Amino acid sequence: MTEKEFGQKWIEKIRSELKSFPEDFVGSYNFEEVPLPGKVLFLNPPFFGSYQITDESGNIIVTTDDHFKAKYVLYANRSRPAMLKIPREELRVYEAVRDYEKYLDAILKEMEKEFKQFFPNSKGFKRTSIQIFNSLNLMRQ
16 A cells, blocks of 8 residues: 555545534534635634634634634634534533544544554655645644
């Protein structure tokens, strides 16, 4: 097996088993609805404690003081929804992001373990895992 074949195998595995964020990580809570542009979004560095999420044209989509809310929007934008439901309670946003990040970390850990079995002398796991996540439009902030 080559590293490329390893990547293809994991892309298919993750694609078939991937949980959906936020649906699989948030219960039925009191939500606010935020319109999204259906484009790639970027989280800019914090500016005086405030986080701005922009689209590729630089248009501000969401501004928040809550880093977890900013991550929530980015993670939920994977499927490019037109409208996003965000729990009004900060604790629920935090818990959803925390659980999703643990889920992604578990995937990475399992992937790395298998990578080391097939390629014990390779230093290419980071590159391979980035390629796999990019091809699935996944990110881990």
